[in-house]
Amino acid sequence: MSNSDQRSMIRDAMQAIAQRKPGKSKLVYDKTKRTIVAVSEGASTPQALNITADDADMFGVVTLSSGWLREKWPYLTKVGSLPVEFSSWDDGDALTQLDLCIQSSGTQVPATLVFGKQQGQPAGGMVISIIETDKPVHRADVFVSPDNIAYRAELIEPHDHTVDRREVVFADIEPQLDLRRAGILETTILKDRTVLCIGLGTGGAHVAVELAKSGVGHFMLVDRDRLSVGNVVRHPGGISQVGRAKVNVTRDLILEKNPNAQVDVRVAEASFGNRDMIAGLVQTADLVICGTDNRQSKLLINEICVSANKPAVYGGAFRRAYGGQILRVRPKESPCQQCFVSALPDAASDVEVSSQDDADVIAYSDRPVAVEPGLSLDVLPIATQLAKLALLELLAGKSSTLNVLKRDFDAPWYLWINRPEPGTQYAEMPPLSESRDEMTINRWYGIYFERDEQCPVCGDFLAGFVAAYGIDPSQLPALREKD
Ligand SMILES: [Zn+2]
Structure with a gap:
């Protein structure tokens, strides 16, 4: 089972837990089904690899901008690759594409976006392959292209890199904000x-x-x-x-x-x-x-x-x-x-x-x-x-x-x-x-309080003034001119 399939399973199982399915409170690796399942607390699970809720955070996260990718899509599909820059937070635990950042972390990490499967190990720097997928859309790790095809991203780290467990997700700012x-x-x-x-x-x-x-x-x-x-x-x-x-x-x-x-x-x-x-x-x-x-x-x-x-x-x-x-x-x-x-x-x-x-x-x-x-x-x-x-x-x-x-x-x-x-x-x-x-x-x-009908700003101050001081209304035009 590949690293990325495993991540996918953990994500699905964690979702089951998050949805509070009755009686399911623990994740185990079921060797017969070769998958991770959610089971009741206390259920006997011999030969199972237990995974706790803490493991959900075991992967670092790389976040790409969906809006940016849609914009660059014609270029990426034609030329085949595209440079992309990330803001690195918390010692590389979170890499957020600079195009998403209003304020960046101060540490920047370059990468190359590749359309299709990356052939061989990259010469240097991170490579993110954009690959077709049959995963359901509306998932954070799925990008829907302008021609309506679902893609996932695969991260390939350079050889000498120690942090190798990261998943790539897509942030689609406007629709995700509007939904809330x-x-x-x-x-x-x-x-x-x-x-x-x-x-x-x-x-x-x-x-x-x-x-x-x-x-x-x-x-x-x-x-x-x-x-x-x-x-x-x-x-x-x-x-x-x-x-x-x-x-x-x-x-x-x-x-x-x-x-x-x-x-x-x-x-x-x-x-x-x-x-x-x-x-x-x-x-x-x-x-x-x-x-x-x-x-x-x-x-x-x-x-x-x-x-x-x-x-x-x-x-x-x-x-x-x-x-x-x-x-x-x-x-x-x-x-x-x-x-x-x-x-x-x-x-x-x-x-x-x-x-x-x-x-x-x-x-x-x-x-x-x-x-x-x-x-x-x-x-x-x-x-x-x-x-x-x-x-x-x-x-x-x-x-x-x-x-x-x-x-x-x-x-x-x-x-x-x-x-x-x-x-x-x-x-x-x-x-x-x-x-x-x-x-x-x-x-x-x-x-509640009343508007002042003779307010100098929103009312008729002059009429009030004339009435209060008994001024001859025929003098009004002259007064208005002076004003
Ligand atoms: Zn007023």
Whole structure:
């Protein structure tokens, strides 16, 4: 029995175990049947070679990209061979084709792909033979060519190589990712949607990555900061990324989850000086997600989005991340960020300060300004809820499984409290287990408040002004001109 047949049998038997077939809990080699079978624990198996579950991981894995191979298929079948490059992980335990890697391991291994059986021992380097097979398709170790023929891959290592037990599998990125979302998310719709994310701190970056996992296809990222060591305890980016612009770190995290996404990055701050650039991006976006934590940038983005008639979702944590809030703005339909600041000034000003830049910018605050600690754990509930609201906006007007949430997520403003922080209005909240009627920690509250009809951004400010001060309406054109 060849090495590769043996691997195949182990794979099949392991699958039987994984499917929890009743009474089968152990693998043995049945010498009469010359195959590996799954039997009940305790069954007597004389003369059998026992294989434990640990043996399933006995082979290293070489992963090839199906998409890449389909693309190169005409060349490979015509010319007969093709160079391929792998990223080597964990001392060669996993070799992943570089075309699949957003970030590589730093150790690269070259190989040659050969169409048909390799004749003799290769002169040097790894050779992977692509050979026709009658194995069923939909297996990880089977590749279906563009002309619909099933192939398997056989790895031939060079003579002097000690690691000889590796199996070759194929990764078909897009269909395999879509399969996990099918029926829940309308991936064909989301693939065409464009999200503009302004502010890629902890919350903003998490939202962007969640949307990528959900299948959103186009991203525009705007942030001026670089990832610092202090960010790492909260941000999805890690120590290896320290010093890089947060937009670039986030782009790579998006591509790790959705390699087919289009990601456009701008290292820029959300300030009035960049108004035209941001307004241009807003024009091409279906939804704007604002994760900046200072009021000026939120109001600027609000003004741009309302005048462009684009929906926007604003998220933020309260100080020391004891809680957080989300405001969803559908221009002219629901209250805007400016309405929110006028209606609930205390709520609007209770923001955490998570970077020194923001600490410097919040000069309007009457409280001491310093970078405040906060836990990733406390920011994530807000980020995941924001991502859900964002998906609902992106699927608006389309039939979707998520539409059942529309009656639950109907309010413009959402509030979440992580702990009864001393010194806040939430300090005396009853314990979670004791209250159903009063507000508690760890529950989402959707809160309704009215749009300001005379809001300077989304309402008719001038009419209100004229009424309030008893100005002669015939003066209105002159006033408008001055404006
Ligand atoms: Zn407004």
